[in-house]
Amino acid sequence: MESSLFSQLNKYLEEEARCREMLRECRDQCDAAVRTTAVLVESLHKERDLSSKLKALYEALQEVASEFVQLQLKVPLHEYYKYNELWRSSLAQAVATGCLVYYLDCNQLADISVLEKIFHPKKQEEGAPVVRIELEDYLVGLCNLVSELSRMSVNRVTIGDFEFAVQAAKFCSEILAGFRLLNFRNDYLRRRFDGMKYDVKKLEEVVYDISIRGLLK
Amino acid sequence: MLKQSSASYLFQKLSEDLSFLIEKRERLVKASRDVTYQSKKVIYLLHRAVDEEPLSVFSKAEEQLHTIRKLICDLILSELSLENYYRFHEVFTTALQEYTEARLFCAYLKENRIMTLDELNAEIAHQSEQPTEGLREETTQQFITSISPKDYILGLVDSSGELMRHCINCASRNETDKAFQVECVLRQLSTEIKFVGVYLSRWNDNLDNKLEAIRANLGKVENACYQLYIRGMEFRQH
Numbered sequence: 369m370e371s372s373l374f375s376q377l378n379k380y381l382e383e384e385a386r387c388r389e390m391l392r393e394c395r396d397q398c399d400a401a402v403r404t405t406a407v408l409v410e411s412l413h414k415e416r417d418l419s420s421k422l423k424a425l426y427e428a429l430q431e432v433a434s435e436f437v438q439l440q441l442k443v444p445l446h447e448y449y450k451y452n453e454l455w456r457s458s459l460a461q462a463v464a465t466g467c468l469v470y471y472l473d474c475n476q477l478a479d480i481s482v483l484e485k486i487f488h489p490k491k492q493e494e495g496a497p498v499v500r501i502e503l504e505d506y507l508v509g510l511c512n513l514v515s516e517l518s519r520m521s522v523n524r525v526t527i528g529d530f531e532f533a534v535q536a537a538k539f540c541s542e543i544l545a546g547f548r549l550l551n552f553r554n555d556y557l558r559r560r561f562d563g564m565k566y567d568v569k570k571l572e573e574v575v576y577d578i579s580i581r582g583l584l585k
Numbered sequence: 586m587l588k589q590s591s592a593s594y595l596f597q598k599l600s601e602d603l604s605f606l607i608e609k610r611e612r613l614v615k616a617s618r619d620v621t622y623q624s625k626k627v628i629y630l631l632h633r634a635v636d637e638e639p640l641s642v643f644s645k646a647e648e649q650l651h652t653i654r655k656l657i658c659d660l661i662l663s664e665l666s667l668e669n670y671y672r673f674h675e676v677f678t679t680a681l682q683e684y685t686e687a688r689l690f691c692a693y694l695k696e697n698r699i700m701t702l703d704e705l706n707a708e709i710a711h712q713s714e715q716p717t718e719g720l721r722e723e724t725t726q727q728f729i730t731s732i733s734p735k736d737y738i739l740g741l742v743d744s745s746g747e748l749m750r751h752c753i754n755c756a757s758r759n760e761t762d763k764a765f766q767v768e769c770v771l772r773q774l775s776t777e778i779k780f781v782g783v784y785l786s787r788w789n790d791n792l793d794n795k796l797e798a799i800r801a802n803l804g805k806v807e808n809a810c811y812q813l814y815i816r817g818m819e820f821r822q823h
Contacts, residue, residue, distance in 0.1 A: 373701050374777045380734040381784035449672035477592050503602050546596030551604050 387444060388451060394439040395455045401432040402458050405465045409516065413523040418472055425469045426486065432462045433487030436499040448500070456505055462487075463501060463509025468516060471539060480506055504557055507550075511560040514540045518567040521574050530578045537571040544568050609664055613673050616660035617680035623653045624683040628747055631690055635754050643695050650691060651712070653684055658713045662731055674733065681732050685740025690747045697766065699774070702737040706730060738781060742795045745774055749802035756809040761817065768803075768810045775803045 405428045408421065415421055436459065443451055466486050470478035478486065480501050487499050517536045524532040544564055552558035578584055627649050634642040661677050685705060692700045709731045732740075752767035778799060 373699060374780050377702065377734050377738065378781055378784075381781055384734075385784055446667040447671060448668055449670075449674070477595065479595050503599065503606070507599070507603075542592045546592055546599075549593070549596045549600045551600065551607060553607050553610070 384450075387447075388454070391439065391442060391451050391454055394435070394442060395458065398432065398435040398439055398455060398462075399458050401428070401435045402461050402465070404428050405432060405462070409465060409468065412472070413520050414527055416527065416529075422469055422473055425465070426489070429462070429466055429469065429486060430489065432465075433499050436462065436487075437497045440500055441497055452502070456502075456508070459499075459501065459505045460508040460512055462499075463506055464512035464516060467509060467513045471513075471517075475535070475539075477539070477543065507547075507557055508560055510543055510547075511557075511564055514543055514564050514567045518570045521571050525574055525578060530583050533571070533574045533578060534584065537568070537575045540568050540571050610673060610676055613661060613664055613676045616656065616664075617677040619660070620653055620656050620677075620680035621683045623649065623656065624680075624687040627653070627687040628690060631687075631694055632747075632750065632754065634694055635751075635758065635760075639694075643691070646687075646691050650684075650688055653687070654709050654712045657681070657684065657709060657731065662713070670730075678733075678736055678739075681736040682740040682743060685732060685737055686743040686747065689741060689744040690751075693744075693748065693770070694751070699741070699770070702732060702734060705732050705737065738778075739795065741774070742778070742799055745771060745799045745802050749806050752806045753809050756813050759813070761813050764806075764810055764813055768806045771799075771803045771806050775799045 405425060408425045408428055412418060412421055412425075436455070439455060440448075463483060466483045467478045470476065470482060470486060480503075483501060483506075484498050488496075517540055521533040521536045547561050547564065550561075552561060627646050630642060630646050630649070634646075657680075661680070665673065688705060688708075689700055692698060748767050748771055752764050752771075755763040755767070778796065
């Protein structure tokens with residue numbers, strides 16, 4: 369047996385390990401940026417004037433987006449799916465935050481092309497890199513969004529914002545209805561979808577609690 | 586206000602995209618099962634080479650391997666763009682491992698050597714170049730890397746089990762030379778695979794178990810050879 373058998377393989381594997389290590393470091397940068405947005409989102413829960421905070425959040429998301437662009441540019445050609453497990457969960461979190469800010473701002477569900485505009489608001493010259501958002505990442509992001517909104521709904525009731533709970537419950541039940549149109553396979557996304565109904569249930573309970581006490585105008 | 590129609594329109598669109606991916610995955614799952622099953626059959630066939638006329642067994646095995654390569658090209662690789670290879674890799678990796686195992690075992694029995702990853706891939710690439718209708722340039726390029734290093738290594742580890750079985754077969758028939766040859770190859774394999782072991786342990790599909798399996802196989806082969814040797818000495822003395 370030639371020893372070149374393994375030295376060749378060793379070269380492949382070494383290269384892959386080096387690449388993975390480098391991407392992991394970039395991913396940590398993304399994570400740090402995502403955490404910054406998470407702090408801002410947390411402050412929204414009890415903020416009386418929501419619109420005052422949105423600008424900062426939009427800006428923080430652009431930071432996140434530029435980190436992700438840096439990361440994705442470093443992925444070798446055609447090997448996106450070899451490594452994308454590394455950043456899927458932080459990207460889904462960025463998607464959730466993007467959708468949240470768009471919901472608070474425009475009261476609408478952002479799709480992937482809207483998210484791209486949020487992430488890269490400056491007029492992109494032709495072919496400038498944008499964050500690549502996979503369908504699955506987007507959908508997991510929506511699951512995160514619903515769970516964030518159900519928490520936020522509870523918290524905003526405690527500062528007397530009852531209207532928020534009503535709107536959020538309506539918005540999330542539409543997302544849930546939308547998810548019912550999808551065929552899943554038995555994977556992570558399906559499990560997340562299974563969890564979504566509990567978040568929506570919580571949102572509806574909050575609405576029930578405030579309406580039965582006559583707190584809605 | 587949120588426009589009801591826009592959200593449900595969005596999800597209808599997403600539903601199509603998601604179903605497209607899921608259906609592709611299902612087709613790959615089916616094809617992989619096929620490839621795995623056919624490869625297993627080749628391995629069993631090859632084990633019979635000690636009982637039957639070896640040359641006819643080899644030509645039959647090679648014919649079947651050819652058919653499996655066709656399955657790999659037509660049913661798996663044709664579904665994949667260059668980028669999608671790694672997207673669905675987990676679906677068909679076991680199939681490629683099983684094929685690798687069968688191909689390596691066949692080459693060892695026939696030519697007494699371990700084929701390299703590049704040789705295996707060149708063989709598949711060669712097959713895909715034979716004119717099948719409507720082959721795009723993009724897919725032909727893909728065929729060059731149809732078996733990944735990881736598939737190859739895992740297939741190689743599995744084929745060590747087949748080599749062990751083959752060695753025991755030879756030993757039980759007193760085919761001393763063949764048995765000792767296998768022992769030699771397995772030892773080399775078990776030693777050299779340690780070089781890539783650093784990277785192997787980072788893949789979390791119980792590779793440590795697999796490496797342990799090579800060692801266990803080597804142990805069995807060494808014992809069989811020891812028995813053969815001892816018995817051989819006995820005969821010579823009396």
